[in-house]
Amino acid sequence: MQSLTNRFQPVDRSPMTIWEKMYIPAIAKGMGITFSHIFKKNPTIQFPEKTRPFSPVFRGLHILNRDEEGRENCTACGLCAVACPAEAITMEAAERLPGEEHLYREEKYAAKYEINMLRCIFCGFCEDACPKDAIYLSESFMPSDYLRSQFIYKKEDLLIPDPKEDPEAYKKALGNRASQKKQKD
């Protein structure tokens, strides 16, 4: 049979010698390799205490953005839902009432907004489609769970903290992706 590489070697089937039957030298050789790794650099990290830096194109869990005054950016235009190849996004819109101006930026807003994370494939098309700077894929993983019902993310789960009430948590939730995209545009 023609070999694919020149590293081809026939298996040695000859009976073991006395030296080989003692096994001790082979064990010592193996343990030597094992112990030598103590002094080598560790390739793993202690997650979640330590995290690796994300790639700039990493796409994680979605967030719904707010503007500087803490009003929701989303106007329920439906472009994320129509762009979604997995049809994971659903929403219901409502009209802003007088007195709700501090909550929603425009006269129409998403009263209900849901992403079915069981369907989502994290392609980021929703982020590309959004004309209102409202949806971003953040730099955090989607947590696992035992129940399917926990994967229906509602608007309350997706909205980021209010920048006026909790500016630090807002910045942390927004991450680097939103500012990167703004620079690119």
Place this chain on the structure above:
Amino acid sequence: MAEENKKIKLTIDNITVEVEPGTTIVEAARLLGSEFAPPTMCFYSKLEGSGGKCRTCLVEVAAGSAADPRPMPKLVASCRTQVMEGMVVKNITSERVLDARNGVVEFLLINHPLDCPICDQAGECYLQDLSYDHGEVGTRTEFVRRTFKREDIGPLIQLHMTRCILCYRCVMVADQLTDKRVHGIVDRGDKAAISTYISKAIDNDFSGNMIDVCPVGALTDKTFRFKNRVWFTKPVDAHRDCETPGCCGKATLWLRGEEVFRVTSRKDPWGEVQSFDGKPGWICNTCRFDKKKSSDWVVEGLTQISRHSVIGANKYKVLDVPKETIREVMDGRDPKLLMDIHAVSDVNNPAIDLSKLNRPAHSGDFEK
């Protein structure tokens, strides 16, 4: 008599067409098909005296007629220019026309707000289509767009004056379809605005047709306002026996499941209402605003949607819902669901019928 019935032969984009005398260029071009017809924003063949205002239908006339083959010096509005024997018209084959049309679109968009994400017309808006085909990506104007004080023109129709392009179609509907006109255009120039005098409610039986003739989102259905995007609803052709004189009773229903979200008149490929037996198929306000139950209508079939339209993204290809066979196969037992989406999800709650509200939904409407 034979002289009068003589047909006129003209050439549009190198294609010869024969039409009746007195036809306008745009109507002759529409006989050739949608690729050849100039776009129109204000011309509406079912409304007398419409056209000549928006200038999107400009065409080049390379030869005036067989008798006088000199070209017309300026581009002409094809909706207002009648055909002549031996006329040579250039529409998409003329660089000048395309350039002029780009300019017209830029002017139309100077004062038009960029609020398509909120606008209910998005997806079926002719200005949106036009600016996709002819518009620039950016804007060159540095001035503040004109704004108007919000005016309430009644419980059924929502007026967004900022979006208006002053095509006068709605004024003509009010003039020609209803017995007394209660709205018109007030002020002049940059300040010209559609208004009902002293905010009089429009309560005529056919006032709803203004929504259908509006090429942009300036006049929209208040009972459908913000309920859904057009590309998530399923359009079906349906009819009912309407007793209102003048109402054709043939309409397009925009469904979501069994819920009727919106009723509009049926549209032809030019965005105008379809004609039935030579008469335009206007529908009355009872059909449009009050008959929001699927039992009120007899469904004929799916509405044909152009494959270029975003409305095709709704993926409704058949009228019937596929039959659930699992129960039959499993001897009458229901399948064991790993998760019932309605038990978890708040969206499309079966207990809340948004289509039954005759106003936009508000924050309080989503509690069971």
